[in-house]
Amino acid sequence: xxxxxxxxxxxxxxxxxxxxxxxxxxxxxxxxxxxxxSIVYFGDTARIPYGTKSEEIVRRYAxxxxxxxxxxxxxxxxxxxxxxxxxxxxxxxxxxxVPVIGVIEPGAKAAVYYSKNRKIGVxxxxxxxxSNSYTKEILALSPEAQIIPQACxxxxxxxxxxxxxxxxxxxxxxxxxxxxxLNNIDTLxxxxxxxxxxxxxxxxxxxxxxxxxxxxxxxxxxxxxxxKKNKLLATIEQMxxxxxxxxxxxxxxxxxxxxxxxxxxxHVETINFENYLLGKGxxxxxxxxTAQTKKx
Amino acid sequence: xxxxxxxxxxxxxxxxxxxxxxxxxxxxxxxxxxxxxSIVYFGDTARIPYGTKSEEIVRRYAxxxxxxxxxxxxxxxxxxxxxxxxxxxxxxxxxxxVPVIGVIEPGAKAAVYYSKNRKIGVxxxxxxxxSNSYTKEILALSPEAQIIPQACxxxxxxxxxxxxxxxxxxxxxxxxxxxxxLNNIDTLxxxxxxxxxxxxxxxxxxxxxxxxxxxxxxxxxxxxxxxKKNKLLATIEQMxxxxxxxxxxxxxxxxxxxxxxxxxxxHVETINFENYLLGKGxxxxxxxxTAQTKKx
Numbered sequence: 001x002x003x004x005x006x007x008x009x010x011x012x013x014x015x016x017x018x019x020x021x022x023x024x025x026x027x028x029x030x031x032x033x034x035x036x037x038s039i040v041y042f043g044d045t046a047r048i049p050y051g052t053k054s055e056e057i058v059r060r061y062a063x064x065x066x067x068x069x070x071x072x073x074x075x076x077x078x079x080x081x082x083x084x085x086x087x088x089x090x091x092x093x094x095x096x097x098v099p100v101i102g103v104i105e106p107g108a109k110a111a112v113y114y115s116k117n118r119k120i121g122v123x124x125x126x127x128x129x130x131s132n133s134y135t136k137e138i139l140a141l142s143p144e145a146q147i148i149p150q151a152c153x154x155x156x157x158x159x160x161x162x163x164x165x166x167x168x169x170x171x172x173x174x175x176x177x178x179x180x181x182l183n184n185i186d187t188l189x190x191x192x193x194x195x196x197x198x199x200x201x202x203x204x205x206x207x208x209x210x211x212x213x214x215x216x217x218x219x220x221x222x223x224x225x226x227x228k229k230n231k232l233l234a235t236i237e238q239m240x241x242x243x244x245x246x247x248x249x250x251x252x253x254x255x256x257x258x259x260x261x262x263x264x265x266x267h268v269e270t271i272n273f274e275n276y277l278l279g280k281g282x283x284x285x286x287x288x289x290t291a292q293t294k295k296x
Numbered sequence: 297x298x299x300x301x302x303x304x305x306x307x308x309x310x311x312x313x314x315x316x317x318x319x320x321x322x323x324x325x326x327x328x329x330x331x332x333x334s335i336v337y338f339g340d341t342a343r344i345p346y347g348t349k350s351e352e353i354v355r356r357y358a359x360x361x362x363x364x365x366x367x368x369x370x371x372x373x374x375x376x377x378x379x380x381x382x383x384x385x386x387x388x389x390x391x392x393x394v395p396v397i398g399v400i401e402p403g404a405k406a407a408v409y410y411s412k413n414r415k416i417g418v419x420x421x422x423x424x425x426x427s428n429s430y431t432k433e434i435l436a437l438s439p440e441a442q443i444i445p446q447a448c449x450x451x452x453x454x455x456x457x458x459x460x461x462x463x464x465x466x467x468x469x470x471x472x473x474x475x476x477x478l479n480n481i482d483t484l485x486x487x488x489x490x491x492x493x494x495x496x497x498x499x500x501x502x503x504x505x506x507x508x509x510x511x512x513x514x515x516x517x518x519x520x521x522x523x524k525k526n527k528l529l530a531t532i533e534q535m536x537x538x539x540x541x542x543x544x545x546x547x548x549x550x551x552x553x554x555x556x557x558x559x560x561x562x563h564v565e566t567i568n569f570e571n572y573l574l575g576k577g578x579x580x581x582x583x584x585x586t587a588q589t590k591k592x
Contacts, residue, residue: 157449282575
């Protein structure tokens with residue numbers, strides 16, 4: 001890609017949010033792909049996890065996170081959280097004034113592209129699996145596909161404990177994934193941003209012939225397409241400025257973040273997100289209440 | 297106890313809060329002990345878990361949860377969450393106008409009472425263990441005690457997955473608890489309200505001679521003492537009214553709650569806690585900000 005030939009350059013940052021640090025696997029792919037794009041990341045670590053919460057709460061949180069990014073003047077909002085993507089993207093697309101990209105659509109598209117036997121496994125948090133978002137998205141693209149979904153609630157705590165290649169991990173992976181293997185899937189969507197860190201155990205359990213789809217990689221690809229299409233690419237070759245905001249500073253954050261990002265995080269700012277929400281006033285949030293409870 | 301002989305009767309409810317449903321193991325013990333006391337329970341399921349968050353956030357959440365209970369006219373606040381007890385109880389005792397009881401002090405007292413060899417194990421979430429609250433509390437009572445702490449971050453998700461008596465559970469329990477067994481403890485504090493549901497696996501792993509201290513049981517005992525001392529007991533024999541409030545309705549709540557409570561929950565109300573906080577206004581919360589960041 002030689003983006004210098006594009007007429008305009010939009011130096012505004014790419015906004016990315018997640019319920020915590022998992023979205024950094026998406027940021028990692030964005031950093032790889034875009035040398036001149038700045039990124040503003042918001043990790044809602046004070047309210048993590050989203051995966052066990054109701055749809056209404058997830059929509060509300062996703063909206064609040066997006067508004068925070070818009071206040072930072074982002075040109076696009078990347079929902080780097082499978083749960084929020086599954087539940088809140090249609091609402092966000094309707095409300096926000098900038099393009100919105102979730103991780104579901106790119107992951108589903110890639111799976112349909114890779115699968116030959118049309119047997120596609122999907123793993124994720126309970127909320128992501130319950131939402132059936134990947135299933136709907138895949139069936140829209142490939143109505144004859146057979147989708148085998150499996151919630152793996154213990155995978156996130158395993159990653160956060162650092163047990164990514166451990167006897168326990170293999171035992172739990174076997175329990176969760178044996179059904180997928182028996183169903184002879186040839187493609188498996190890692191429907192949670194934490195799961196790329198368990199790639200080894202997952203690949204060994206489902207068998208090395210199964211193609212694992214990393215939504216971070218596919219989402220970075222989709223971001224490129226949408227920036228191109230909307231003429232939003234930063235084409236001026238200058239050092240990007242990246243900002244990382246968290247609503248809470250979790251224990252061992254730097255260590256965990258670097259495991260996800262595979263590089264060091266220079267500057268992280270912890271913000272009092274509740275004060276931010278309070279500061280905007282009750283009226284501001286009230287106007288969005290209908291959107292949160294609407295059926296999408 | 298024949299409380300009919302007490303002169304006064306305070307019919308106000310006992311307030312109990314937790315980050316989620318775990319505190320119901322404490323409610324279970326309160327219901328057993330007090331036939332005439334009403335209970336107002338608040339489970340902050342929209343922001344669960346507290347165990348992975350910073351001290352400042354945990355203090356803020358604990359304060360907000362307590363204020364909500366005070367708005368329901370409770371006569372005592374029971375902090376049925378180990379993380380919040382470990383981190384926020386000193387602050388709450390200073391700020392609140394009613395007695396405050398956490399689960400740490402009763403658990404520590406009981407352990408000191410039961411232990412003969414003075415080798416006491418403590419298990420809990422990462423935040424509870426890091427806070428050293430049990431250690432400080434035990435050492436204040438028994439300076440010669442030897443305390444062996446162990447964080448068990450995977451126990452909560454195991455309970456919530458329902459894998460309480462499973463091959464995986466035993467393997468994980470062995471990894472976490474073998475050090476305690478080798479240290480020859482004779483008493484083990486279950487420093488997390490979820491852990492009583494893993495009693496079987498824990499007991500088998502540490503050995504049947506080890507006394508397990510269930511903080512729910514000990515806390516109910518402490519509540520009785522404080523109500524007596526402050527003449528706050530409900531002594532009129534009338535049917536208590538129990539109210540359960542949640543900040544989010546998690547998937548399978550009834551099923552999980554009944555597993556914790558060992559009885560059915562008749563009525564649960566989901567409240568929009570964020571709107572509740574917003575409704576009180578920025579000024580209201582601002583006055584507590586110093587207390588949250590103070591060193592206790």
